Amino acid sequence: MNATALRGATLHYDDLGPSTGLPVLLIHGHPFNRTLWAPQAEALTAAGYRVITPDLRGYGRSSVTPGKVFLSDFADDLAALLDHLDIGRAVVGGVSMGGQIAMEFQHRHPRRVQALVLSDTSAPAETDEGKEFRNRLADRLLAEGMDCYAGEVIDKMLAPYNVAALPDVAERVLGMMRATDPRGAAAALRGRAERPDYRDTLAAVREPVLIVVGADDVYTPVADAEAIHRLVPHATLVVIEKAGHLPGAEQPGAFNRALLDFLTTQLARHAGMEG
Template sequence: MSHIALNDATMHYDDQGPSDGLPVVLVHGHPFNRTLWGPVAKVLAAAGYRVIAPDLRGYGDSSVTPGKVFLSDFADDIAVLLDHLGVERAVFGGVSMGGQITMEFQRRYPQRVRALVLSDTSAPAETEEGKEFRNRLADRLLAEGMDGYAGEVIDKMLAAYNVTALPDVAAHVLGMMRATDPRGAAAALRGRAERPDYRDTLAAVETPVLIVVGVDDVYTPVSNAEDIHRLIPHATLTVIERAGHLPGVEQPEQFNAALLDFLSTQVASRA
């Protein structure tokens, strides 16, 4: 693990695999950290890719920015990290909120994106109901902490049957959620509530795109992935069986097979 100083925060990150490998940036969702990508990063690095996985500000080992943190702030942080590492262009992948940060990076820095991997995410701006929900949840997390919330949502983060079928995975996901600083989680929730609509951004993407979704995702169901696919007809859509909102940890073999095939056949051969 390494870290860099941003203008007003400190970001911790992992940088694995050969330094001359094709860079792949993996962005975790809420309320997790970079270890969410452990099963994916290990396989990609072994296959010769350079895997960069940051802890977003407010999550994991990175410092907390209270108040409100926008998706654009997260995207700008990643751009600073890549400048620090001397990486001009990379494949960008994200799950859930991380997928929306990936879309925001595409919106702000399209020239730096070699390909996109969008897992279990959605493109439209937040609804008014959704804004109210996220702000109420932010208030709750600040008042009560993460433990109660983590227990309530574990069977939505993972497919309910995987909570019992995959106890080590469930323990890891619960551990990440419970370890997250409520101030960081609340700030991200408030910023995410004000996110823009990314549908026009996605419709203009010309680089390769992989869309992945767990077949039993209740937060961003298969229909959301299909909506994104309609926006990007040249994209590849892969539905992961026996998985919910986090297929990369629920079914890493399926997820990794889809990702490695995408990288080798659609990305690595392109200039």
């Protein structure tokens, strides 16, 4: 693990695989950390890719910025991290909130995106109801901590049947949630409540896009992934069976096959067309 100071925060991150490999930046969701992507990092580095998995500010071992952290703050942090690593362009992927950060990155830094990977996420702006919910939840996490919340949402983060069927995965996901600093989680919730609409951004994307969703995701169901696919008709949509909101953790084999197939076919085809 590495750390660097940037934009008023200290970001911890893993930089794995050969330095000459195609860079793949993977962005975790709320309220997790970079280790969520461990199965993908292992598969990608074995295939020769360079994988960068950061702890977003306020999560994992990165420093906390209390108050409100916008998706644009996270996106600019990641651009600064790529600068620090002397990486011009990368495949940028994220799950849930991480997918929205990837969309924000596409909006703010489009020339740095070689391809997008959007897992279990949604593009429209937050609703009034959603804003109220996220701000109330932020208040609650600051008052109570993460433990009760983690227990309440584990069967939504994972498909309910996987909580019992995959106890090691459930424990790993619970551990990440419980270890998150409530101040960091609350700041991200308040910023995410103000998120813009990314549909125009997605409609303008010409780079390859992979959309992945768990078949039994209740937070961002298959319909949300299909809506993104309609915006980006040249994208690849993959539905992962026997998975909920975190298919990369629940069904890593199927997720990794979809990701590697995308990188070796769609991305290579796009590169050939550019050439």
